[in-house]
Amino acid sequence: xxxxxxxxxxxxxxxxxxxxxxxxxxxxxxxxxxxxxxxxxxxxxxxxxxxxxxxxxxxxxxxxxxxxxxxxxxxxxxxxxxxxxxxxxxxxxxxxxxxxxxxxxxxxxxxxxxxxxxxxxxxxxxxxxxxxxxxxxxxxxxxxxxxxxxxxxxxxxxxxxxxxxxxxxxxxxxxxxxxxxxxxxxxxxxxxxxxxxxxxxxxxxxxxxxxxxxxxxxxxxxxxxxxxxxxxxxxxxxxxxxxxxxxxxxxxxxxxxxxxxxxxxxxxxxxxxxxxxxxxxxxxxxxxxxxxxxxxxxxxxxxxxxxxxxxxxxxxxxxxxxxxxxxxxxxxxxxxxxxxxxxxxxxxxxxxxxxxxxxxxxxxxxxxxxxxxxxxxxxxxxxxxxxxxxxxxxxxxxxxxxxxxxxxxxxxxxxxxxxxxxxxxxxxxxxxxxxxxxxxxxxxxxxxxxxxxxxxxxxxxxxxxxxxxxxxxxxxxxxxxxxxxxxxxxxxxxxxxxxxxxxxxxxxxxxxxxxxxxxxxxxxxxxxxxxxxxxxxxxxxxxxxxxxxxxxxxxxxxxxxxxxxxxxxxxxxxxxxxxxxxxxxxxxxxxxxxxxxxxxxxxxxxxxxxxxxxxxxxxxxxxxxxxxxxxxxxxxxxxxxxxxxxxxxxxxxxxxxxxxxxxxxxxxxxxxxxxxxxxxxxxxxxxxxxxxxxxxxxxxxxxxxxxxxxxxxxxxxxxxxxxxxxxxxxxxxxxxxxxxxxxxxxxxxxxxxxxxxxxxxxxxxxxxxxxxxxxxxxxxxxxxxxxxxxxxxxxxxxxxxxxxxxxxxxx
DNA sequence: TATCATTAACTTTTT
DNA sequence: GTTAATGATA
Numbered sequence: 001x002x003x004x005x006x007x008x009x010x011x012x013x014x015x016x017x018x019x020x021x022x023x024x025x026x027x028x029x030x031x032x033x034x035x036x037x038x039x040x041x042x043x044x045x046x047x048x049x050x051x052x053x054x055x056x057x058x059x060x061x062x063x064x065x066x067x068x069x070x071x072x073x074x075x076x077x078x079x080x081x082x083x084x085x086x087x088x089x090x091x092x093x094x095x096x097x098x099x100x101x102x103x104x105x106x107x108x109x110x111x112x113x114x115x116x117x118x119x120x121x122x123x124x125x126x127x128x129x130x131x132x133x134x135x136x137x138x139x140x141x142x143x144x145x146x147x148x149x150x151x152x153x154x155x156x157x158x159x160x161x162x163x164x165x166x167x168x169x170x171x172x173x174x175x176x177x178x179x180x181x182x183x184x185x186x187x188x189x190x191x192x193x194x195x196x197x198x199x200x201x202x203x204x205x206x207x208x209x210x211x212x213x214x215x216x217x218x219x220x221x222x223x224x225x226x227x228x229x230x231x232x233x234x235x236x237x238x239x240x241x242x243x244x245x246x247x248x249x250x251x252x253x254x255x256x257x258x259x260x261x262x263x264x265x266x267x268x269x270x271x272x273x274x275x276x277x278x279x280x281x282x283x284x285x286x287x288x289x290x291x292x293x294x295x296x297x298x299x300x301x302x303x304x305x306x307x308x309x310x311x312x313x314x315x316x317x318x319x320x321x322x323x324x325x326x327x328x329x330x331x332x333x334x335x336x337x338x339x340x341x342x343x344x345x346x347x348x349x350x351x352x353x354x355x356x357x358x359x360x361x362x363x364x365x366x367x368x369x370x371x372x373x374x375x376x377x378x379x380x381x382x383x384x385x386x387x388x389x390x391x392x393x394x395x396x397x398x399x400x401x402x403x404x405x406x407x408x409x410x411x412x413x414x415x416x417x418x419x420x421x422x423x424x425x426x427x428x429x430x431x432x433x434x435x436x437x438x439x440x441x442x443x444x445x446x447x448x449x450x451x452x453x454x455x456x457x458x459x460x461x462x463x464x465x466x467x468x469x470x471x472x473x474x475x476x477x478x479x480x481x482x483x484x485x486x487x488x489x490x491x492x493x494x495x496x497x498x499x500x501x502x503x504x505x506x507x508x509x510x511x512x513x514x515x516x517x518x519x520x521x522x523x524x525x526x527x528x529x530x531x532x533x534x535x536x537x538x539x540x541x542x543x544x545x546x547x548x549x550x551x552x553x554x555x556x557x558x559x560x561x562x563x564x565x566x567x568x569x570x571x572x573x574x575x576x577x578x579x580x581x582x583x584x585x586x587x588x589x590x591x592x593x594x595x596x597x598x599x600x601x602x603x604x605x606x607x608x609x610x611x612x613x614x615x616x617x618x619x620x621x622x623x624x625x626x627x628x629x630x631x632x633x634x635x636x637x638x639x640x641x642x643x644x645x646x647x648x649x650x651x652x653x654x655x656x657x658x659x660x661x662x663x664x665x666x667x668x669x670x671x672x673x674x675x676x677x678x679x680x681x682x683x684x685x686x687x688x689x690x691x692x693x694x695x696x697x698x699x700x701x702x703x704x705x706x707x708x709x710x711x712x713x714x715x716x717x718x719x720x721x722x723x724x725x726x727x728x729x730x731x732x733x734x735x736x737x738x739x740x741x742x743x744x745x746x747x748x749x750x751x752x753x754x755x756x757x758x759x760x761x762x763x764x765x766x767x768x769x770x771x772x773x774x775x776x777x778x779x780x781x782x783x784x785x786x787x788x789x790x791x792x793x794x795x796x797x798x799x800x801x802x803x804x805x806x807x808x809x810x811x
Numbered sequence: 812t813a814t815c816a817t818t819a820a821c822t823t824t825t826t
Numbered sequence: 827g828t829t830a831a832t833g834a835t836a
Contacts (some may be wrong), residue, residue: 055813082825110826134826207826242825284824384822386828443812591826611823633822649823673827769818 001510022443025063027095036304037061037110041070041269043255043298045291047425048273049335050320050655051617052309058236058273063096071234077105077254078236079112083592085238087110087617105232109601110207111591113214117205120224124217126205129583132590133199133206136412137433138162141204144436145195147636148459155240156187165192170206170285172215172246202432202464211246218253228254232267233499240274244285248293255298263297270298276331277324277762280611280649282641291331300636301423303807309335309655311617313342315691320654322688327644335655344693345661347684352386353625353669357394364400364605367620367660375401379606381653383631387624388607388669395605395775405608410594415516415525415534419588422506427583439465439483440713442515446483450476499536499581507533561649572646610653625649626665627678643760650683663687765810766790773810 019026026034033053036046038062048054062078064069082087086107094101105112114132117124125803133141142165143158160613168178175193180186199205205213218225220557232254243251256265272294279288294300309317324330350356367373377498380391388404392489410416418441421434429435440446453476458468469480490509494502507513507529507621516522606618610631625631630655631650636642654661665680764776766788774790788807 051816108826113826130826135824175819175836210826281824283822386821389828609823630822635822645823 001423007696019064020066023067025060025067029057029060030308031302032306032308033057033060035757036271036306037064039304043265043269044239045295045298045300045301045335046269046271046301046306046308047272047331048275048280049309049333050275050652051309052306052335053274053310054238054275054306055085055088055092056581057306058238058271059092059096060088061271062093062234062236065234065235066099073099073101073104073231075231076236077112077232077234078238079107079109079251081108081239081242083108089238098603108591110210110248113250114211114587116214117210120217123221124213125200125222126213127203127428130208131204131424131428131431131434132587133204133205133433134412134593135162136417137204138166140208140343141198141202141433142195143491144432144455145191145198148455149191151187153193156191161191164188165195166206166208168192169206169212169286170244170246172212172249174212182673186226190364192461198432201462202430203428204431204433208246211250215246215250215253218250221563225257227265229268230258235268235270236272236273237274240272241276241279241288241291242274242281242286243290244287245290248287248290252297262433265298266730274762275333276329277327277333277648278509278614278652280614280645280652282645284610288329303331305333307333307335311658312337312655313339313659315341315344316654316657318691319345319661319687320651322691323647323683325655326686327647328640341662345663345687347663347692347696348665349680349696350664350666351668353390353666354394356624356666357390360391360624360662361394361398361400363622363662364395365398373619373660375603375605376403378622379608379610379613379618379620380617380622381610382612382624382655383610383633383649384625387630388578390670391607391624395607401604402607403604405606405612410528410531410535411589412593413525414527415528416589417796418512419503419507419510419529419532420586422487422490422510423503423582424468424511424586425487426494426502426506427580427586429466429487438510439480442511444479444481444511446476450480450700454480477786484498489771494557494582499540500533502582503533503536536585539588546805549586583667583734610649613656614652615779617656617658619658620660620662621653622662622664623653624664625669626663626681627669628681628683629676629678630669630683632683647683649687767808768811 014610024038029037030053033056036044036057046055046057047444049304056079062071064074066073071286078089080089090101090104090106092108093099105115107115117126117130121128121130139158142162143153146153146156146161149314150190168174175189175196178185178189180189199209203247210754217722218228235251235254237251251270252263255268255270256263258264272291274291276288276291277288282288302481312320314337317337321334348359350359364375364378364380367378368375368378382388382391385406388406392402392404396810411420418438421431421437425438426432436451450472453472454465454468457471458465461468461471466484467476469484472480478495486509490506493505493509497505512529513526516525517526610623624630632643632646636646663684665684666678668675668677670676765773766776767773776788790807
């Protein structure tokens with residue numbers, strides 16, 4: 001393999017942008033992939049179907065540009081949505097080429113914007129120590145604002161205002177751009193403005209601001225814009241269908257300029273890669289329309305379509321194609337495979353959500369035992385998080401390890417946020433959000449009244465809470481003074497220290513450790529805090545620090561610009577004052593909230609929403625809850641766009657599966673505390689019959705009215721058991737029992753009384769909602785104090801108070 | 812100040 | 827039905 005970088009950082013330039021077709025980089029690419037990879041430096045749209053090797057094309061494209069000398073590492077900007085995608089791109093790229101990825105601008109939109117803002121913070125009107133507000137912080141900042149302006153939270157809901165502000169920023173709109181046609185709008189705009197002023201005063205930026213501010217930076221400073229336009233000869237955008245208005249506008253700043261309202265691209269090359277059929281984030285501002293606009297404004301003659309799928313068998317792709325064909329607004333694309341038809345999709349109807357869960361679990365057992373599919377290659381997907389509960393319960397009782405995606409992530413945990421707040425105050429004492437978070441945590445006698453006074457004083461003086469402390473007298477003032485003094489001590493002690501010691505020092509000096517040690521359930525929190533120290537340690541030792549931190553502005557050849565005052569393309573390039581390790585780590589924490597907690601180890605069944613499954617693939621996939629109202633969701637049915645997005649969501653779900661796909665739905669489901677009756681999802685009707693295998697007889701479905709209710713309109717108990725046909729399946733279960741739970745379900749309809757020890761006897765088989773089945777080994781105590789020792793099959797021996805534990809006798 | 816009780820929401824979510 | 831967040835009470 002040729003090594004364009006042999007002998008150091010200066011790449012060898014070759015004028016021949018071609019490599020032999022059998023070059024290792026290009027080997028095994030299909031014609032369309034090859035076309036995309038070796039495209040001359042022009043603007044291009046790559047329509048990359050699910051499983052069509054999108055990431056491979058993207059990374060190979062970059063490698064090809066570098067290997068042929070058409071680009072230098074410093075001349076490439078590649079942008080993704082998630083840190084995970086950015087990491088993967090970097091990893092795969094460095095596997096393709098011996099490469100110093102440090103100088104490369106590969107990252108998330110927000111990561112790159114942050115990099116720009118750090119490098120040019122003065123031009124952008126930000127303090128050098130600006131901090132990033134995550135969504136939680138933003139909400140508390142908004143609540144604080146409303147309180148300060150004496151606005152009733154009933155009148156303006158904080159969440160709604162947050163949504164309003166974030167939405168405006170996603171569209172690139174500042175308060176003065178917004179209409180104020182009525183009182184409510186006027187108020188919202190005023191509050192938006194006040195919020196901005198507050199953020200500016202405190203030196204914090206939220207996620208939307210990160211984007212908007214760097215967009216404006218480029219827009220309003222021509223020399224700077226031209227500099228970056230000349231520098232980044234190649235822009236590559238991943239998941240283009242998920243970009244919002246502002247992100248597209250941001251890209252355009254780097255790729256051209258407006259003349260009389262018309263966009264004129266400059267000389268660099270933008271490659272947008274995406275799939276309009278997988279656009280599922282309209283609700284957070286994504287705008288599929290950007291794809292059409294891109295074609296128009298960048299003069300794309302013909303998109304390159306990657307339609308060969310390397311993931312799924314034929315029936316799965318037929319189903320996906322057939323379903324998505326029901327959408328009107330499409331660029332048009334059909335997936336194909338050379339893998340053969342494979343198995344048909346298995347469709348199952350169950351009487352209730354409970355039985356659906358049990359059926360899925362039984363089937364998972366078979367998949368792992370008989371078909372040799374490892375648990376982590378099995379995914380159970382659902383439309384909304386609430387649905388995981390039933391499935392989790394069934395898996396838990398069956399003793400099958402599972403992992404649920406979603407929930408709090410590492411840097412979002414309360415104790416971590418507390419620790420980070422102290423750290424942020426070391427960097428920037430005017431960060432009022434952080435100040436309020438910890439001013440009385442751990443409790444140090446600073447009550448609500450004192451804080452009110454402090455806030456009033458800060459408002460009057462137009463300064464930060466930190467600076468207003470001296471204005472407060474009395475006992476509260478003394479306590480506040482002590483707090484600030486403590487912060488000052490921590491700051492002094494941290495000077496010149498390695499990050500690890502800074503954090504350890506703060507954990508001790510803030511009293512956080514002590515506080516959690518005294519708390520009953522503080523052990524886990526202390527572990528997490530320890531983990532924070534570890535995270536910092538590995539952050540420092542990894543190159544992540546260098547990468548996330550300020551990049552030295554590079555000139556066109558990718559060589560770091562000489563220090564201070566140097567001009568690059570006519571721009572006074574600020575030398576990146578290298579970020580302190582602490583500042584870099586805080587950024588890292590804000591921009592990358594960390595992994596969703598992995599409950600079980602490797603061999604775990606994967607549970608997640610369909611949204612969370614995007615980009616992943618599994619041997620076997622269950623799509624559950626395929627019912628009208630749930631999937632498609634009720635809230636999306638009011639508009640055609642909404643329904644089409646739901647359909648794309650279904651498309652994403654289907655295309656996750658490699659070999660086997662199950663589609664399940666339940667007749668009744670416990671929702672919002674009551675049993676609801678659902679008819680099967682319309683999406684089932686939109687699948688090709690020849691690719692389906694009904695494991696329960698397909699029922700005549702309602703076509704507009706309630707006609708479909710006839711068969712099972714009664715109470716849950718009266719639902720007729722379908723005659724289960726399991727022809728052609730591996731089946732060790734008796735045919736008639738497939739849908740029946742193994743253990744008697746915890747009786748919901750006829751609550752068993754287990755509060756008194758009377759019915760529970762030694763030796764008895766019992767059922768516990770959490771621990772499943774077990775045998776009573778011993779009983780002691782009387783009445784309310786009665787306890788039983790139970791040996792649970794899956795979870796060992798436990799003592800349970802009968803007054804509390806719900807134990808049901810099993811016959 | 813801490814704990815308990817009551818109440819509203821509740822689709823999807825990354826940065 | 828469950829949770830998260832607020833308000834009331836000891």
